[in-house]
Amino acid sequence: MINKEDQLKQEIKEYAAAHGADIIGFAGVDRWPEFNEIPADFWPTALWDKTRTVIVVGMQMPLPIVDTTPSNIHLETYETSNRELDGLAYNLTRYLNKKGHASICLPRDGYRSLKKILEIPNAPFSHTFAAKYAGLGTVSRSHNLLTPEFGSRVRLVSVFTDAVIKPDSVLPKDLCIHCGVCAKCCPSGALKEVSTASDYYYDLDVKACVEMHQILTKKRAYPCGICTKVCPVGKDRELYQEKGMGKKYLAEQEALEKDINDPEYKTWNHFRRLGSWAIEDDKLFEPKKDGKE
Numbered sequence: 001m002i003n004k005e006d007q008l009k010q011e012i013k014e015y016a017a018a019h020g021a022d023i024i025g026f027a028g029v030d031r032w033p034e035f036n037e038i039p040a041d042f043w044p045t046a047l048w049d050k051t052r053t054v055i056v057v058g059m060q061m062p063l064p065i066v067d068t069t070p071s072n073i074h075l076e077t078y079e080t081s082n083r084e085l086d087g088l089a090y091n092l093t094r095y096l097n098k099k100g101h102a103s104i105c106l107p108r109d110g111y112r113s114l115k116k117i118l119e120i121p122n123a124p125f126s127h128t129f130a131a132k133y134a135g136l137g138t139v140s141r142s143h144n145l146l147t148p149e150f151g152s153r154v155r156l157v158s159v160f161t162d163a164v165i166k167p168d169s170v171l172p173k174d175l176c177i178h179c180g181v182c183a184k185c186c187p188s189g190a191l192k193e194v195s196t197a198s199d200y201y202y203d204l205d206v207k208a209c210v211e212m213h214q215i216l217t218k219k220r221a222y223p224c225g226i227c228t229k230v231c232p233v234g235k236d237r238e239l240y241q242e243k244g245m246g247k248k249y250l251a252e253q254e255a256l257e258k259d260i261n262d263p264e265y266k267t268w269n270h271f272r273r274l275g276s277w278a279i280e281d282d283k284l285f286e287p288k289k290d291g292k293e
Contacts, residue, residue, distance in 0.1 A: 008099070009165050015095055016057055019088050023058040023149060025134030028167040038129055044160055047125060050102055051160040053167070055092070056127060056134040059085055061153040063236045066229045068268045070221035070285070072275030078155075078223060082108050085157040096161050103161040114210050114217065121206040127156035135168030138175045141202045142182040142191060142227040146175040151234025152227065175233050182227040185249055188212040191227070219285060221276040256284050 089105035144152035216222035
């Protein structure tokens with residue numbers, strides 16, 4: 001016979017799936033001090049002391065759309081996923097409250113201004129690490145969540161609840177294959193390799209990354225998303241028959257500098273020319289070091 005805790009978990013999973021979730025995971029609040037990767041002020045219990053379980057929900061960003069970045073079609077898909085995620089988290093919170101489990105939801109970004117991120121380079125809560133602790137994926141060298149299903153092409157939102165729910169197991173193996181394509185393709189050079197005695201990782205230059213998004217916001221072609229686009233991890237590459245795209249991604253910038261009409265990138269550029277200012281005067285935008293056009 002199924003116990004009440006397992007029954008509630010199943011009901012939540014069914015509710016989320018019926019309302020658009022592609023992936024869902026559960027993390028107990030003890031995961032944050034166990035891994036101790038996030039400052040204590042950002043732990044769920046520090047943000048709402050009644051929290052016992054964090055529910056993380058994800059929705060995919062379809063790979064061929066992400067391929068077109070920077071473009072209006074990518075922007076619209078990104079904003080649609082944000083609306084859908086916030087709505088799902090809000091309604092899941094209400095669903096749990098009606099069941100007698102006090103709950104709150106945290107929006108998918110948690111900030112309103114890129115300028116504010118430059119001043120204080122932190123969001124109020126990390127959905128990426130919450131998703132890791134909920135067993136949905138691992139954190140890549142590009143600082144994105146990597147999932148088996150979609151690689152890094154997934155958007156996330158979290159719900160805090162006082163319900164005690166059995167947590168999902170953290171993935172035992174790092175999904176990042178350390179190929180370095182994200183750093184090589186980053187148009188702002190925001191990912192810098194840092195080597196240690198036993199490993200290497202990429203330090204994220206938040207200022208360079210945010211300034212890139214400021215440029216794209218003016219061009220109505222945000223967000224950048226190049227690091228999510230080029231990541232080779234994810235079963236979605238099999239679905240869309242897009243395995244082995246590394247060479248095409250790595251050659252893109254140089255190829256378009258030589259010929260903006262390069263037939264290899266014709267489809268992507270169609271969506272860049274129309275609906276945004278990503279391409280002007282037959283040139284793809286060029287990021288400036290000072291973040292200005």
